[in-house]
Structure formats: structure tokens, C-alpha cells
Amino acid sequence: MSSRQAERVLDDAVREAGDRIRAALAMRFRDLDMAEEAFAVASLRAVETWRRDGPPRDPAAWLYAVGRRRAFDIGRRAKVRGAAVHDAPEPAPDPETILMAAFEPIPDERLRLIFICCHPALAPEARIALTLRTLCGLSVERIARAWLTSEVAMLQRLTRAKRKIRDARIRFEIPEPDAWGERLDAVLATLEIAYGQAYEDAAGASDAADLAGETLRLSGLLAELLPDEPEVLGLAALIRLTEARRPARLDAAGAMVPLSEQDVRLWDPRLIAEAVALMRRAAELGRSGPYQLMAAIHAAHASRIETSATPWGDIVALYDMLLTVRPSAVAAVNRAVAVAEAQTAEAGLAALAAVEGRERLAAWLPYQAARAGLYAMAGREAEAAEALQAALALHPAPAERLFLERRLAALGR
Numbered sequence: 001m002s003s004r005q006a007e008r009v010l011d012d013a014v015r016e017a018g019d020r021i022r023a024a025l026a027m028r029f030r031d032l033d034m035a036e037e038a039f040a041v042a043s044l045r046a047v048e049t050w051r052r053d054g055p056p057r058d059p060a061a062w063l064y065a066v067g068r069r070r071a072f073d074i075g076r077r078a079k080v081r082g083a084a085v086h087d088a089p090e091p092a093p094d095p096e097t098i099l100m101a102a103f104e105p106i107p108d109e110r111l112r113l114i115f116i117c118c119h120p121a122l123a124p125e126a127r128i129a130l131t132l133r134t135l136c137g138l139s140v141e142r143i144a145r146a147w148l149t150s151e152v153a154m155l156q157r158l159t160r161a162k163r164k165i166r167d168a169r170i171r172f173e174i175p176e177p178d179a180w181g182e183r184l185d186a187v188l189a190t191l192e193i194a195y196g197q198a199y200e201d202a203a204g205a206s207d208a209a210d211l212a213g214e215t216l217r218l219s220g221l222l223a224e225l226l227p228d229e230p231e232v233l234g235l236a237a238l239i240r241l242t243e244a245r246r247p248a249r250l251d252a253a254g255a256m257v258p259l260s261e262q263d264v265r266l267w268d269p270r271l272i273a274e275a276v277a278l279m280r281r282a283a284e285l286g287r288s289g290p291y292q293l294m295a296a297i298h299a300a301h302a303s304r305i306e307t308s309a310t311p312w313g314d315i316v317a318l319y320d321m322l323l324t325v326r327p328s329a330v331a332a333v334n335r336a337v338a339v340a341e342a343q344t345a346e347a348g349l350a351a352l353a354a355v356e357g358r359e360r361l362a363a364w365l366p367y368q369a370a371r372a373g374l375y376a377m378a379g380r381e382a383e384a385a386e387a388l389q390a391a392l393a394l395h396p397a398p399a400e401r402l403f404l405e406r407r408l409a410a411l412g413r
Helices: 005-031 032-053 059-078 095-101 107-116 122-133 138-146 149-169 180-199 210-225 229-243 269-285 288-302 310-325 328-340 345-354 363-379 381-390 398-410
Strands: none
Touching: 005 032, 005 059, 005 107, 005 122, 032 059, 032 122, 032 149, 059 122, 107 122, 107 210, 122 149, 122 180, 138 149, 138 180, 149 229, 149 398, 180 210, 180 229, 210 229, 229 269, 229 288, 288 310, 310 328, 310 363, 328 345, 345 363, 363 381, 363 398, 381 398
16 A cells, blocks of 8 residues: 555544544543644554555554553653553443443533533633544644634643643543533533634635534534523524535635625525524523524524525624623624624724724634725725735635635725
């Protein structure tokens, strides 16, 4: 087998099982750094071994076995055998164990691992970031961008969290259902951010693209497990409403199509219907929250299918409520765009100017795109061009780049 073929098999194995392998190593050895190093070594050895001997029958199992041996070696050298559970191999499952596994309170492996990693002993942002890094495979740069912070600051946060896990000997164990509540906010935020990273590339060509389908599936499973948690239902509805628009997000040339210009006939009616049913169930529970409000905003956009018009005034009001219960610069930027559509471009620019933390937002592409759109709407072409150039300097994905370049060309720049 050639080196290229071996790398292709490895890429497939890492994409399909890499997150689970890293998480399994972390659970086994109680050390996230050790798990990442062991998995990296196993991946390096795979290319050489598979090129020489051909790929194994089960590449994921091979990677885990080699990673586990590497972790044992690391543990011995560091003389931490007494502090970690390294010695006995896992026993082969007996029939009773297999039967009991069928009645796990969290039946999906990846969802179980997300609950395990969202440990309440860690600060909320730290547990979310660690879960995104370990289970979703997101880079530190992506996670930092999701929080509108620097890569250095996020790396320091992750390092402190790993150190706390190691020093406090925090155990990675599946929580019982009565302990889910203290982890639920972090689990929902993890799914929200993971989906957001997948969605930001309209062409679905990024390294996070696979997370769109996975978060769609996991949010639906979580809604089945916790049908009386309205925010769980709200997140599941939000992801379905957003994912329903995917078929309309690219034009024939491969350029991103903004929401307001999408052909609603291409939206997925099945996903929209699922979202509406979830929102109705959430409303019956009588406890509102940010995910339900975000879902309501996207449902208002979806109403264009029936009315041929977007209710921008209603959307502004929903953003006002969202900013009351969960203030964020991201929501404030989106509100400014809605204000411009509901009122005037100048009103939208005034709302955008009032957003706090604009220094951090300067490196966030949607902010620069919003500036460009509002300046163009107001007839301030020079400022619109400057904002478009700033957005292009942030290295957008190909579909987004093509959209921005078209807008810049339309301004004669």
C-alpha cells in the first residue's frame, strides 16, 4: 500500500472514530494531555505500519490499542501509576454486562462522553472548551473564535482546566440521571457551538463540517431523553430550523447566499415541521429561555415561506428579549441588522455602534460583513468597501469569500 493510500485510510478512521478514541483514552488514564499525545503517536505509527503491512481489519481498534500502549509508557516514565488506573486491562464483557449496556441512561456513546466531559468541578467555559477540543476535535483557534477571544488566552484556559483535572484527580464517570441537571447547560452550549462552527462554512467544506449532521442527531436524541426540558427542545428546534436552510445556502457558482436572499422553496419542510413541533412542546412546559428565543427568531425567518415577507419588527423584539436573558455581542450584532431592516440603515448602524466589545468583534467575520451590509444600505460605499476588505482579510471559506468579493466588485472596488 502506498503512503497516500495509508494516509487516506487513517484520515477516514480519525474522522469517524478519532474523537471517541481520544475520549476513551482520557477516561481510561484520567489525563487529557496524555490522551492527545498517545493518540498522536498512534496516528503517526499507523501510516508507516499500514503502508508496510496494509490496514488492519478494524483501524479504530488498532489506533486505540497502540494509543493505550503509548499511554502506559508515558505513565511509567512519569511515575504516576499510583495516581491513575492503568494496570488491569478492561475485562471482556460478559452477557450480563452486554444486557445492562442496553439500558444505559444515555444510550448514545458520544452523548455519554459529552456528559462525562462537562464535569461540574470545572468552570462552565472550561468544561465546554475541553469537550469541544476532546470530543468534537475542534482546534484551539476555532474554539477561541467561538468565544471572541485570542488563541493564546483559550490555550491557557484549556491548560488550566487540564491541570485541575489532573491535580484534583477528577474522575470521568457517567453521571446518573439525577445529576444531569448540573451538566445540562454545558452540554447544550457544547452542541450549540459545535453546530455553529459547522454552519459558518456554507459549502460544508471545513474540518468542522461533519459536526452539522452529528449535532442535529444528538440534539434530537437529547430531546427524546429529556422531553420535559424546554431548553433542550429549543436547541433541537434551533438546529433544525437552521439546518433546513442548507440546500439554499449556495448559488450555482458556489457562492454563499445570505438568508434574506435565499429561495425558500429549497428549504427542507420536514426539518421545519420537526422544529415547529418541538417548539410547541416547549411552549406547553411554560418555561422560556434563550434557546427557545433563538429558535423563535429562526422560526420568524421561516415564516417567509407562508407570507413572502420577513417580520423584521418581530425579530427585533425577540432579539431584545434574548439580550435580556443572555447578553452577547453576537446577538447584539444580529439585532443591529434586524433594526436596519425594520427601520432604517442609519438606525441599524447606530445599534451596531452601541455594541460593546467592538475591538474583539473586529476579528469576527460576520461583524465585518454586517458593517459592510449596513454601510451599503446607507449609501456609504467607501465605508462598505473598507468593511468588505476587512472581512476578506479574515480568510473566509471559499463560498463566503466569493460572496464578499462579489459585493466588493459591485461597489466598483
